[in-house]
Amino acid sequence: MATIKDVARLAGVAISTVSYALNGSEKISPATREKVIGAARQLNYQKNGFASDLKRTKTNTIALILSDLAGPYYSELTKGVQEVSVANGYDLIACSSKGGPLSTATKFLKEKRVDGAIILAHNISDEVIVESARQGFPIIVLDRHLENEFVIQVEVDNFQGGFVATEHLIEKGLKDIAFISGPPRSHDSKMRYKGYATALKEYKLDVNGKWEIHGDFTREGGYRATKMLIAQGRLPEAVFYANDEMAIGGIQAFQENKIRIPEDISVIGYDDIQLAEFMTPPLTTIRQPKYEAGALAMHIILQQLAGVEVNSYYKLSTELITRKSVK
Amino acid sequence: MATIKDVARLAGVAISTVSYALNGSEKISPATREKVIGAARQLNYQKNGFASDLKRTKTNTIALILSDLAGPYYSELTKGVQEVSVANGYDLIACSSKGGPLSTATKFLKEKRVDGAIILAHNISDEVIVESARQGFPIIVLDRHLENEFVIQVEVDNFQGGFVATEHLIEKGLKDIAFISGPPRSHDSKMRYKGYATALKEYKLDVNGKWEIHGDFTREGGYRATKMLIAQGRLPEAVFYANDEMAIGGIQAFQENKIRIPEDISVIGYDDIQLAEFMTPPLTTIRQPKYEAGALAMHIILQQLAGVEVNSYYKLSTELITRKSVK
DNA sequence: CTGTTAGCGCCTTCAG
DNA sequence: CTGAAGGCGCTAACAG
Numbered sequence: 001m002a003t004i005k006d007v008a009r010l011a012g013v014a015i016s017t018v019s020y021a022l023n024g025s026e027k028i029s030p031a032t033r034e035k036v037i038g039a040a041r042q043l044n045y046q047k048n049g050f051a052s053d054l055k056r057t058k059t060n061t062i063a064l065i066l067s068d069l070a071g072p073y074y075s076e077l078t079k080g081v082q083e084v085s086v087a088n089g090y091d092l093i094a095c096s097s098k099g100g101p102l103s104t105a106t107k108f109l110k111e112k113r114v115d116g117a118i119i120l121a122h123n124i125s126d127e128v129i130v131e132s133a134r135q136g137f138p139i140i141v142l143d144r145h146l147e148n149e150f151v152i153q154v155e156v157d158n159f160q161g162g163f164v165a166t167e168h169l170i171e172k173g174l175k176d177i178a179f180i181s182g183p184p185r186s187h188d189s190k191m192r193y194k195g196y197a198t199a200l201k202e203y204k205l206d207v208n209g210k211w212e213i214h215g216d217f218t219r220e221g222g223y224r225a226t227k228m229l230i231a232q233g234r235l236p237e238a239v240f241y242a243n244d245e246m247a248i249g250g251i252q253a254f255q256e257n258k259i260r261i262p263e264d265i266s267v268i269g270y271d272d273i274q275l276a277e278f279m280t281p282p283l284t285t286i287r288q289p290k291y292e293a294g295a296l297a298m299h300i301i302l303q304q305l306a307g308v309e310v311n312s313y314y315k316l317s318t319e320l321i322t323r324k325s326v327k
Numbered sequence: 328m329a330t331i332k333d334v335a336r337l338a339g340v341a342i343s344t345v346s347y348a349l350n351g352s353e354k355i356s357p358a359t360r361e362k363v364i365g366a367a368r369q370l371n372y373q374k375n376g377f378a379s380d381l382k383r384t385k386t387n388t389i390a391l392i393l394s395d396l397a398g399p400y401y402s403e404l405t406k407g408v409q410e411v412s413v414a415n416g417y418d419l420i421a422c423s424s425k426g427g428p429l430s431t432a433t434k435f436l437k438e439k440r441v442d443g444a445i446i447l448a449h450n451i452s453d454e455v456i457v458e459s460a461r462q463g464f465p466i467i468v469l470d471r472h473l474e475n476e477f478v479i480q481v482e483v484d485n486f487q488g489g490f491v492a493t494e495h496l497i498e499k500g501l502k503d504i505a506f507i508s509g510p511p512r513s514h515d516s517k518m519r520y521k522g523y524a525t526a527l528k529e530y531k532l533d534v535n536g537k538w539e540i541h542g543d544f545t546r547e548g549g550y551r552a553t554k555m556l557i558a559q560g561r562l563p564e565a566v567f568y569a570n571d572e573m574a575i576g577g578i579q580a581f582q583e584n585k586i587r588i589p590e591d592i593s594v595i596g597y598d599d600i601q602l603a604e605f606m607t608p609p610l611t612t613i614r615q616p617k618y619e620a621g622a623l624a625m626h627i628i629l630q631q632l633a634g635v636e637v638n639s640y641y642k643l644s645t646e647l648i649t650r651k652s653v654k
Numbered sequence: 655c656t657g658t659t660a661g662c663g664c665c666t667t668c669a670g
Numbered sequence: 671c672t673g674a675a676g677g678c679g680c681t682a683a684c685a686g
Contacts, residue, residue: 049438051679111376
């Protein structure tokens with residue numbers, strides 16, 4: 001590969017001249033500029049990205065850290081992040097935190113290969129984040145409670161979402177309402193649960209431990225949890241799944257047992273993923289402003305990078321999407 | 328941020344000693360090693376990724392280039408790519424080619440910030456790819472026809488897929504079969520069309536230009552194309568959509584016009600995306616071995632990086648998934 | 655306007 | 671086993 005040196009030699013100028021010419025500085029005469037550009041083209045020269053980043057201690061790229069690149073559920077969020085970043089001339093890369101301390105995400109975070117990061121991944125520890133966070137390196141965490149001078153939290157009001165979902169069920173006359181949670185580490189899941197429990201209390205209904213089952217945000221988890229629920233004998237009147245994926249698994253379990261939705265049991269999900277409206281019956285659920293969350297996160301990063309003072313906490317609200325899975 | 332220099336100073340040794348100790352070289356005594364590690368920990372030292380990459384001219388990371396990070400349809404493929412890469416200790420980053428020559432993808436490719444790339448994106452030109460391809464920098468292209476000494480093509484046998492889909496329709500007694508294509512630049516779409524046309528010919532059926540409509544692989548595109556089809560007056564007996572997304576849009580259009588599937592018209596898609604089985608009716612389609620394609624692509628890269636000679640072309644075959652959208 | 659110079663942070667001979 | 675020295679490719683003062 002040709003380096004800047006080769007270009008300089010071929011063009012018969014100094015290395016710095018090449019650098020200036022190629023980076024569009026004004027102080028180079030059009031003639032030499034042409035000469036340099038010609039030489040560069042001739043050698044098929046491309047600057048080495050590291051070298052310049054090393055020098056400038058800035059990469060102009062932001063990392064979006066996801067727990068698993070293959071998950072299709074980040075789509076809207078990613079879109080928000082992406083649009084804002086390209087609009088501001090920043091590069092965006094997505095990397096996975098799969099593999100824990102050895103993961104790509106950890107590497108990029110720790111070795112400061114990026115200028116900032118947005119993290120939506122539970123399999124990356126608070127510790128790693130705190131170690132990496134520092135002045136001038138903005139980190140935004142989504143769905144995570146983490147107080148630190150240098151990290152900023154963006155969250156959806158999951159308490160409200162959980163409350164609204166439960167209230168909707170109650171208003172439809174449903175009283176026995178089960179809750180299938182997400183993984184224990186999920187802050188989101190916890191808050192949804194709180195919303196659920198609070199709604200029950202507010203309407204003077206029992207919060208019955210028997211109807212709280214642990215899931216894990218996966219379809220299989222929802223399926224298994226629902227099987228357990230069915231196995232318990234008596235069924236609740238409604239089930240609130242902490243996310244849509246689990247609701248889908250649950251619906252499958254009900255259908256296999258000839259339990260009709262919503263006639264025999266009502267179900268409500270959370271997220272409003274693409275699939276939700278295509279289910280039979282279409283799934284009533286809580287929509288999260290994912291696009292907005294992504295866009296906001298990226299905005300905050302850019303502001304921080306620009307030296308603007310920002311809040312350390314942001315909350316977005318949810319919306320109930322009524323479809324056919326609730327009586 | 329602490330640098331290697333600071334660690335050396337604190338530990339009271341030379342910089343090279345720190346480097347050796349931290350990189351696990353044998354020539355350092357356990358005692359000094361401990362001292363160094365202690366100092367590093369104390370300073371919360373993290374090496375600067377660029378600097379070492381710059382020196383070693385190797386990044387240990389592979390880029391997966393997608394036309395749009397937000398598209399949820401790469402899920403399976405990404406999974407294949409990811410699993411193979413982590414299993415081999417390589418880092419993987421996904422980047423978008425949105426933005427053409429200024430995109431993150433182009434930058435990473437040209438400025439050699441990665442050791443290799445897998446490209447599944449039509450909005451990145453052959454030219455950019457060819458310019459970047461060179462000895463020792465493996466590039467795999469998916470769904471693209473590009474002959475070059477340094478680029479390797481992995482493709483799914485779309486001709487076969489198109490043929491099988493069409494043949495299935497014909498075997499069900501359907502004769503008037505429309506084809507909704509993808510975007511003109513898509514090599515995949517073209518090959519599917521060829522399979523379609525060939526099947527028609529082989530069964531002595533007319534290839535009727537009136538029933539070939541241009542789509543763009545999006546749901547909206549499928550919807551619009553279908554509206555056009557309906558507007559033409561007489562309906563075909565079946566429609567072969569070049570991908571599932573368009574089929575979904577198409578089904579919606581038919582439903583809005585009270586045209587029943589499969590009673591009034593049969594539809595077949597292509598891809599077998601997640602949604603396909605949840606449609607009403609569940610969509611008959613052609614499954615592509617996407618996971619395998621991703622895993623294969625990554626394997627090839629690793630082999631190349633290891634200096635193994637590899638073929639320059641790979642083809643994978645498809646599978647017909649029969650559900651309820653064909654009479 | 656152009657060239658010289660001094661690093662960015664790290665790795666790697668090469669002599670002690 | 672350790673330390674000094676050189677350089678990866680590029681940028682940015684600072685002179686000329």
